[in-house]
Amino acid sequence: NAGVTQTPKFQVLKTGQSMTLQCAQDMNHEYMSWYRQDPGMGLRLIHYSVGAGITDQGEVPNGYNVSRSTTEDFPLRLLSAAPSQTSVYFCASSYSGQSYNEQFFGPGTRLTVL
Amino acid sequence: DQQVKQNSPSLSVQEGRISILNCDYTNSMFDYFLWYKKYPAEGPTFLISISSIKDKNEDGRFTVFLNKSAKHLSLHIVPSQPGDSAVYFCAANTNAGKSTFGDGTTLTVKP
Numbered sequence: 001n002a003g004v005t006q007t008p009k010f011q012v013l014k015t016g017q018s019m020t021l022q023c024a025q026d027m028n029h030e031y032m033s034w035y036r037q038d039p040g041m042g043l044r045l046i047h048y049s050v051g052a053g054i055t056d057q058g059e060v061p062n063g064y065n066v067s068r069s070t071t072e073d074f075p076l077r078l079l080s081a082a083p084s085q086t087s088v089y090f091c092a093s094s095y096s097g098q099s100y101n102e103q104f105f106g107p108g109t110r111l112t113v114l
Numbered sequence: 115d116q117q118v119k120q121n122s123p124s125l126s127v128q129e130g131r132i133s134i135l136n137c138d139y140t141n142s143m144f145d146y147f148l149w150y151k152k153y154p155a156e157g158p159t160f161l162i163s164i165s166s167i168k169d170k171n172e173d174g175r176f177t178v179f180l181n182k183s184a185k186h187l188s189l190h191i192v193p194s195q196p197g198d199s200a201v202y203f204c205a206a207n208t209n210a211g212k213s214t215f216g217d218g219t220t221l222t223v224k225p
Contacts (some may be wrong), residue, residue, distance in 0.1 A: 004157070030182055035215075038218065041217050042215035045214075048211060059214075083133075099207035099208055100207075102163060103158075105158045107156055108155075108156070
């Protein structure tokens with residue numbers, strides 16, 4: 001059971017480039033989410049999904065797109081990278097979106113935009 | 115406006131003593147509160163949670179207390195161990211599927 005996996009671990013982009021951060025989970029969880037963590041700050045929700053085919057915006061969605069075609073995968077797309085998107089990105093999953101469900105996090109992707 | 119606040123960025127305690135980490139929130143719609151622990155270069159891991167209808171939940175060395183009238187919760191670790199040194203995040207959940215995190219408290223437990 002690999003849990004939540006994220007690729008790549010590190011990435012450097014130039015301003016204006018696009019890329020996709022991959023996230024997969026093998027726990028058959030319905031709920032998946034993407035967070036960013038900036039230095040000295042907590043995790044801020046970018047987008048989330050309560051099941052395949054259903055996505056919604058979180059607190060900081062601008063500049064990011066998501067889709068959920070399968071239960072297992074939840075990729076995050078940066079459309080045109082900006083230096084303000086330099087951050088550590090965490091993908092997470094939980095059994096459902098119920099408030100009592102804890103989330104399982106991946107190891108993170110450290111992104112630098114020059 | 116930040117809905118979940120952890121006002122102490124850092125805390126240092128001696129091994130064997132109690133660690134108390136605090137968290138305040140403003141939104142009355144939060145109905146579950148969770149604590150996560152994070153080591154460097156890893157993702158957060160779940161530690162303990164509490165429902166808004168309870169005032170205490172205990173799991174081994176970890177106890178979470180909730181004071182709903184004060185919109186305040188705290189995590190107690192007794193006794194503290196060097197392996198507990200990590201960043202601790204408080205998170206508040208609603209049934210709408212969203213979690214709101216505090217900025218974290220870095221706990222250092224000295225041998």
